[in-house]
Amino acid sequence: MSAEEINWRALIVKNLIDRNRRESNSFNEIITQNNRLLDTTYELKSINLKLSVENEQLRTGSVAASNGTSAAATAKISQLESKLLTQQEQLTDLHRRKGENAQMIIDLNLKLEKQNKLLGERESSIADHIAVNTSLRAEVLMLTTSLQELKSLNSCLRDEHCALQLAFASLEEKLRKVQDENRQLVERLIKYKAKDAEKLNEENESFLKKRSDKMRKELEDAAREGASRRSNSPVPAFPPELERTGSLSDLTGNAKAAGFFSDGIPKRIHLKFDAHDGEVNAVRWSPVEPLVATGGADRKVNLWDVGKAKMEPRGILIGSNAAVNSVEFDSTGTMVLATSNDYASRVWTVSDQRLRHTLTGHSGKVMAAKFLGEPSKVVTGSHDRTLKIWDLRSRACVETKFAGSSCNDLVTTGTDVSGTTIISGHYDKKIRFWDTRTDCSANEIVLQGKITSLDLSKDCQYLLSCVRDDTIKLLDLRMNQIIRSFSNDNFKVSCDWSRVSFSRDTSRIAAGSNDGAIFVWNINGQLEGTLKENSPGGLFIRSAAAVTAVSWNPFSSVLATVDRAKSCIIWTSA
Numbered sequence: 001m002s003a004e005e006i007n008w009r010a011l012i013v014k015n016l017i018d019r020n021r022r023e024s025n026s027f028n029e030i031i032t033q034n035n036r037l038l039d040t041t042y043e044l045k046s047i048n049l050k051l052s053v054e055n056e057q058l059r060t061g062s063v064a065a066s067n068g069t070s071a072a073a074t075a076k077i078s079q080l081e082s083k084l085l086t087q088q089e090q091l092t093d094l095h096r097r098k099g100e101n102a103q104m105i106i107d108l109n110l111k112l113e114k115q116n117k118l119l120g121e122r123e124s125s126i127a128d129h130i131a132v133n134t135s136l137r138a139e140v141l142m143l144t145t146s147l148q149e150l151k152s153l154n155s156c157l158r159d160e161h162c163a164l165q166l167a168f169a170s171l172e173e174k175l176r177k178v179q180d181e182n183r184q185l186v187e188r189l190i191k192y193k194a195k196d197a198e199k200l201n202e203e204n205e206s207f208l209k210k211r212s213d214k215m216r217k218e219l220e221d222a223a224r225e226g227a228s229r230r231s232n233s234p235v236p237a238f239p240p241e242l243e244r245t246g247s248l249s250d251l252t253g254n255a256k257a258a259g260f261f262s263d264g265i266p267k268r269i270h271l272k273f274d275a276h277d278g279e280v281n282a283v284r285w286s287p288v289e290p291l292v293a294t295g296g297a298d299r300k301v302n303l304w305d306v307g308k309a310k311m312e313p314r315g316i317l318i319g320s321n322a323a324v325n326s327v328e329f330d331s332t333g334t335m336v337l338a339t340s341n342d343y344a345s346r347v348w349t350v351s352d353q354r355l356r357h358t359l360t361g362h363s364g365k366v367m368a369a370k371f372l373g374e375p376s377k378v379v380t381g382s383h384d385r386t387l388k389i390w391d392l393r394s395r396a397c398v399e400t401k402f403a404g405s406s407c408n409d410l411v412t413t414g415t416d417v418s419g420t421t422i423i424s425g426h427y428d429k430k431i432r433f434w435d436t437r438t439d440c441s442a443n444e445i446v447l448q449g450k451i452t453s454l455d456l457s458k459d460c461q462y463l464l465s466c467v468r469d470d471t472i473k474l475l476d477l478r479m480n481q482i483i484r485s486f487s488n489d490n491f492k493v494s495c496d497w498s499r500v501s502f503s504r505d506t507s508r509i510a511a512g513s514n515d516g517a518i519f520v521w522n523i524n525g526q527l528e529g530t531l532k533e534n535s536p537g538g539l540f541i542r543s544a545a546a547v548t549a550v551s552w553n554p555f556s557s558v559l560a561t562v563d564r565a566k567s568c569i570i571w572t573s574a
Helices: 003-025 028-064 071-224 227-232 240-245 247-257
Strands: 268-274 280-285 291-296 301-305 312-317 324-329 335-340 344-349 355-360 366-371 377-382 386-391 396-402 407-413 421-426 430-435 441-446 451-456 462-467 471-476 481-486 500-502 508-512 518-522 527-531 547-552 559-563 567-572
Touching (some): 028 071, 280 559, 291 559, 291 567, 301 335, 335 366, 344 366, 344 377, 377 407, 421 451, 430 451, 471 508, 500 547, 508 547, 508 559
Parallel strands (some): 324 366, 407 451
Antiparallel strands (some): 280 291, 291 301, 324 335, 335 344, 344 355, 377 386, 386 396, 407 421, 430 441, 451 462, 471 481, 500 508, 518 527, 559 567
16 A cells, blocks of 8 residues: 555545534534433433332332321321422423424534535535636636737737838839829820821821812813813712712711710610620720620620611620629720629720730629729729729739728729729718828718719719619719709619619719619709600600619710610610
8 A cells, every 4th residue: 555545544534533523513512411311311210210119119008007007107108299290390391301402403413414515515616616717827827928929929010010111101202203204204295296296287288288289270170171071070079088988978877877966865765685695784885986885694795886777796705704793995995894703803905805904803793993094094893892903004903992891883083093083882871082192081971871883974073873772862072962862763773783874964864773664864853754665655665674784875865774684775865
């Protein structure tokens, strides 16, 4: 047996002795009194028995000596009976006190058991608290260590931040210098271009003058040949080049046939065709020709020539890996910008329909994109709650703006990229204004619902916002406030990316509804028409499904709309 086991046994015996002492000390007096009572009881029982024997003997002697009992014997008997009665009373009292003491012992035993049970519970609770305290001490120690590590990391990050701020300030200063140099070079280039244009104009004027003199001389020679020959050879009304090509008459005839010179309210369907194999999400007119670009759920951007009596496909722009959400032309009509659900934006050239740029970097689907001032800059808005500015020359993101909410649409104002303002509409019901020269939002306007689309007037003074509460808000950017609200009982916004549009002269707005109707308001808030299909008398054109986007022609009142039933419709007023 080892010394450790002997120590444990001695400790257990000592604990039992201590426990017995603690539990029995409280009852020592009661046990002593009880033992005294028991001894007294036994003694009284023996005395009682002896008295009973003596009483019986005396009674027997009394019977034997009847008639001869003396007065002394009678007195003694009476004394003994009295003593017996007293002893019986004492015995009864002792029995009663014995019962009380026994009941007291039982009560004390019950109380002792309760106290032992309570003591065990408290000991268990103390053990639990000791364990919890130990774990908390360990956790405090771990958190203290972690806090020290975080403090050291924070100090390191602060130093890195200061270094990055210094580097950023230096780079920003370099950027400003480069921008100033670029601006100066652009101004010099514009001057050189102006000089070249003036020189070219002078050459053209000289050429036209020589040609005019030559034609005048030929006419004078022809006039001198005689009246008969002059009658058979009249002077042409147009130069020979235009007569040979016929381009002037063809262009005018086609435009008039298409109703593209009309300024009235659209009243009839000019063209209707299936633009995609699935839902059509976006539509946009080219700024230079009667060309319409559409984007759909089939991952394609389609180009349609609608300037003639019938639609002619111009081309298909492929490369997206998910549904296309928006399309946009640059100011020259040479490039098309489209966004997609595959977290990317892409740029194609219209002439050869080749994919030129793929802009990746967002972590959510990209809902809107616009050219920023010049065709080499692009801004995109995504569901990852950021806006990114891209330089197409370096094919890289040059700036990221954190909006804090998903962006559904955006527009840009200004022509100088160094001073352009970006306006974005968000899921959190806010319109945010961004200055490209700063990182944070310059201003915010809160509406009553999440914003689905934005459109800017040509003079950049008015902003149109479609809101999910089935209203359209008109904002005056000079006063930075809402000046008018457009709504109708039958107008319901069809989706979170439903697009509305200003007309070319900002006199009307158009919006598609969930029931397929198209609503046209004038800028004063009056509803001028609800366009529904197959209704007599024009002015009632109705699509088969919810209208997702509308776009006015930049030169007339021709309207293009797309819907969820794959259709693209061109409306005209003639």
